[in-house]
Amino acid sequence: MDLVRRTIERYVPLRTDEWERIAPRWAEHAFSKGAAVCAVGQVEERFYIVKSGVQRLSFPHDGQDVCVGFAYDGSWCGEYASFISRRPARFDVVALTDSVLVGIGHDDLQRLYAEVPVMERFGRLIMEELLLGRATREIEQMSLSAEERYDRLMARSPHLLQLVPQKDIASYLRMTPETFSRLRRRH
Amino acid sequence: MDLVRRTIERYVPLRTDEWERIAPRWAEHAFSKGAAVCAVGQVEERFYIVKSGVQRLSFPHDGQDVCVGFAYDGSWCGEYASFISRRPARFDVVALTDSVLVGIGHDDLQRLYAEVPVMERFGRLIMEELLLGRATREIEQMSLSAEERYDRLMARSPHLLQLVPQKDIASYLRMTPETFSRLRRRH
DNA sequence: GAGCGCGCTTGATCCACATCAAGAACGGTC
DNA sequence: GACCGTTCTTGATGTGGATCAAGCGCGCTC
Numbered sequence: 001m002d003l004v005r006r007t008i009e010r011y012v013p014l015r016t017d018e019w020e021r022i023a024p025r026w027a028e029h030a031f032s033k034g035a036a037v038c039a040v041g042q043v044e045e046r047f048y049i050v051k052s053g054v055q056r057l058s059f060p061h062d063g064q065d066v067c068v069g070f071a072y073d074g075s076w077c078g079e080y081a082s083f084i085s086r087r088p089a090r091f092d093v094v095a096l097t098d099s100v101l102v103g104i105g106h107d108d109l110q111r112l113y114a115e116v117p118v119m120e121r122f123g124r125l126i127m128e129e130l131l132l133g134r135a136t137r138e139i140e141q142m143s144l145s146a147e148e149r150y151d152r153l154m155a156r157s158p159h160l161l162q163l164v165p166q167k168d169i170a171s172y173l174r175m176t177p178e179t180f181s182r183l184r185r186r187h
Numbered sequence: 188m189d190l191v192r193r194t195i196e197r198y199v200p201l202r203t204d205e206w207e208r209i210a211p212r213w214a215e216h217a218f219s220k221g222a223a224v225c226a227v228g229q230v231e232e233r234f235y236i237v238k239s240g241v242q243r244l245s246f247p248h249d250g251q252d253v254c255v256g257f258a259y260d261g262s263w264c265g266e267y268a269s270f271i272s273r274r275p276a277r278f279d280v281v282a283l284t285d286s287v288l289v290g291i292g293h294d295d296l297q298r299l300y301a302e303v304p305v306m307e308r309f310g311r312l313i314m315e316e317l318l319l320g321r322a323t324r325e326i327e328q329m330s331l332s333a334e335e336r337y338d339r340l341m342a343r344s345p346h347l348l349q350l351v352p353q354k355d356i357a358s359y360l361r362m363t364p365e366t367f368s369r370l371r372r373r374h
Numbered sequence: 375g376a377g378c379g380c381g382c383t384t385g386a387t388c389c390a391c392a393t394c395a396a397g398a399a400c401g402g403t404c
Numbered sequence: 405g406a407c408c409g410t411t412c413t414t415g416a417t418g419t420g421g422a423t424c425a426a427g428c429g430c431g432c433t434c
Contacts, residue, residue: 061330068325081322084315090326113308120307121300127314128271134321135268138255139277141328142361143248146421167381174329179421181383333391354411363392368413 001026004102007049007074011125012118021116025108029101031055037077037093037101044082044089046103050075053099054163058171059091067171069137070096070164077101080130096164141174149173150183188213191289194236194261198312199305208303212295216288218242224264224280224288231269231276233290237262240286241350245358246278254358257283257351264288267317283351328361336360337370 004026005019014022028051031037037055038044050071057069057079068091071077082089083106104112112119140152150173153160160169170180191213192206201209215238218224224242225231237258244256244266255278258264269276270293291299299306327339337360340347347356357367 059326059330066329068329081319085319090322113311117304117307120304120311124300124307124311124314127311127318131314131318131321132268132272134318134325135277138321138325139246142253142255143246165381176422177382178384178423182421185383352411364412365393365414366391372413 001102003051003074004049008122012122014118018116018118022112022119025112026102026104029103031095031099031101033095033098035095037095037099038079038082038089038091040090040092041088042082043086044079044106046078046105047080047083047109048077048101048103050077051100051102053101054096055099055101056094056096056164056168057091058094058168065092065168065171067168069172070160070168072163076126076130078103096168146173146175146179147183149175150180188289190238190261191236195309199309201305205303205305209299209306212299213289213291216290218282218286218288220282220285222282224282224286225266225269225276225278227277227279228275229269230273231266231293233265233292234267234270234296235264235288235290237264238287238289240288241283242286242288243281243283243351243355244278245281245355252279252355252358254355256359257347257355259350263313263317265290283355333360333362333366334370336362337367 001023004023005014008014008022029046029048031053037048040060048071050073052073055071055077056067057071058065058067060066071093077093079089079091079093081087081091086106109119109123113123140149144152153169153173166180166184167177170177173180175183188210191210192201195201195209216233216235218240224235227247235258237260239260242258242264243254244258245252245254247253258280264280266276266278266280268274268278273293296306296310300310327336331339340356340360353367353371354364357364360367362370
């Protein structure tokens with residue numbers, strides 16, 4: 001629970017009375033390796049903070065899973081788009097390792113938005129942050145070659161290689177496992 | 188000014204006293220064809236609603252402009268990422284036609300967020316909407332072939348072809364003007 | 375520890391789209 | 405209305421990365 005408070009306070013200060021209204025809305029959810037946090041077609045009911053484990057965000061495209069992101073310790077997790085829009089998820093969220101997520105239900109969050117003004121700001125700041133991340137990824141996806149995308153990821157997040165299967169990283173970098181393997185050999 | 192009120196009220200209801208605090212913060216800005224609304228390297232000072240005209244969002248990549256979006260009547264405009272983060276813009280925003288934008292300055296908006304609670308919600312809802320749009324675009328960019336992306340755009344926004352140069356649409360669809368031209372011939 | 379499935383590697387081949395090149399059809403401007 | 409820069413078209417050629425096809429290694433389960 002302390003994780004939730006620390007996380008929110010990275011964005012907005014919390015008075016004790018505010019925190020007391022917020023805390024009871026969050027709950028831990030455990031997922032074992034391979035389990036679906038959210039599956040295409042269902043409506044995402046929760047917004048999560050990762051307590052432990054690694055999760056993959058992907059969407060299915062003719063038999064393949066196209067990976068668009070990962071979540072791990074301290075980052076946000078869930079199918080945000082479905083959570084926000086209340087429409088069926090277009091992405092899958094899968095636990096790549098045993099995971100513990102701390103989540104808040106959609107209705108609970110809406111109630112907090114209405115009851116605790118500072119939460120509305122927190123919500124805005126998160127959405128801004130997620131949007132910024134997407135802008136960065138968009139530039140990289142659009143302007144870099146397969147090899148440059150590989151180099152960039154290895155420079156920024158080399159630990160990913162230890163955490164998740166290479167085929168998922170390959171997909172995330174918009175290339176086949178074969179190409180990824182060849183790039184790796186050529187350093 | 189009415190445009191601003193109607194736009195905000197698509198997201199949140201406004202009482203008269205709230206609107207009276209909001210209205211004076213917005214101002215019209217005219218840009219003639221080809222003018223830069225925001226250029227790479229400068230910090231975006233305003234967030235705009237398009238009153239008239241068409242604008243292009245792009246980033247430069249070895250001598251080329253890679254187009255990532257368009258704005259027109261009623262849509263949002265500006266280099267959001269820079270506006271939010273207060274960091275130098277990585278995208279250019281250019282008026283493709285003579286344009287009138289209604290904008291609010293960064294500091295003014297922050298003040299409204301603090302003074303008018305309903306604006307904080309408005310801000311969150313806009314960010315959610317922009318994030319949803321990016322998610323949709325990401326799926327389409329990642330999973331569709333050049334031809335499918337062409338078909339999808341022509342089905343959804345055929346009017347774009349009248350509004351903006353084909354080379355910009357081609358770039359937006361992640362293909363060369365030559366490929367775009369050939370797809371057009373084959374219907 | 376035998377058998378099996380899946381992920382990773384490595385090589386050979388293929389193809390969608392880019393690049394290069396050269397006209398043709400526009401505007402704008404003097 | 406002649407000039408010029410830009411955009412659009414059309415054809416010929418090139419290529420990065422995908423696809424196809426084996427083999428290999430490692431962790432399961434029985």
